[in-house]
Amino acid sequence: MSIEEIPQGADVNVLPKNEKKARELIKKLGLKQIKGITRVTFKQRGNLIYAIDSPDVYRSNAGTYVVFGEAKVDDMNKRIAEAQAAQASQEALAKSAANAAAQDDDKSPEAITADLQKASLLDKSEEAEEEDDGEVDESGLDPKDIDIIVEQTQVPRAKAVKALRAHKGDMVNAIMDLS
Numbered sequence: 808m809s810i811e812e813i814p815q816g817a818d819v820n821v822l823p824k825n826e827k828k829a830r831e832l833i834k835k836l837g838l839k840q841i842k843g844i845t846r847v848t849f850k851q852r853g854n855l856i857y858a859i860d861s862p863d864v865y866r867s868n869a870g871t872y873v874v875f876g877e878a879k880v881d882d883m884n885k886r887i888a889e890a891q892a893a894q895a896s897q898e899a900l901a902k903s904a905a906n907a908a909a910q911d912d913d914k915s916p917e918a919i920t921a922d923l924q925k926a927s928l929l930d931k932s933e934e935a936e937e938e939d940d941g942e943v944d945e946s947g948l949d950p951k952d953i954d955i956i957v958e959q960t961q962v963p964r965a966k967a968v969k970a971l972r973a974h975k976g977d978m979v980n981a982i983m984d985l986s
Contacts, residue, residue, distance in 0.1 A: 826875065830863075833873055838865035847874050848881065856881040943968045952978050960985040 822830070841864045849857040862876035943965045945953060956967040959982050970981040 830875070833865050836867070838867050838873060840865050847876070849878075948972070948976065952976070956981055956985065 844862060844864045845860070847859045847862045847864065851857070857878045858881040859874060859876035859878050862874045864875075865873040867873075945968055948968065948971055952971060953964060953967050956962075956971060956978060957964055960967065962970075962985050966985065967981070970984050971978070974980040974984065
């Protein structure tokens with residue numbers, strides 16, 4: 808029977824000539840086939856793994872095994888990375904679903920009004936900060952101290968002066984308060 812005569816979808820193994828000879832010799836040596844093994848793996852240094860799916864395994868009386876099948880390189884690092892990526896995508900989908908559900912709940916007029924009020928309060932606080940940026944009385948404070956606070960905290964000069972006054976000239980506490 809040639810390969811062309813095998814019906815499509817049939818579960819038939821076509822073995823190379825050398826493998827047929829090796830199997831015949833193994834039967835003559837008295838090795839016994841072990842059924843039920845679905846996968847055999849061989850590990851090498853550096854997490855390099857060779858895997859044989861659906862192997863034919865033979866065992867001798869001395870405990871030696873002979874394995875027939877197609878060995879494929881199985882990269883463990885790649886498997887771990889794929890598993891982590893799949894887990895991260897599942898978590899992202901779960902978060903987006905939760906966010907979508909939360910947004911759907913806030914479509915009531917009361918929630919919209921509350922959101923608008925929060926936004927207007929934020930605008931007022933920004934305006935108050937802008938008012939603080941004007942001229943500030945720096946009398947009684949060392950300009951170098953103010954410059955250091957501005958440099959360290961990246962805040963406007965008016966805020967630095969205000970914090971320095973609140974802490975009675977103590978630079979460390981003023982920087983900690985603004986950080």
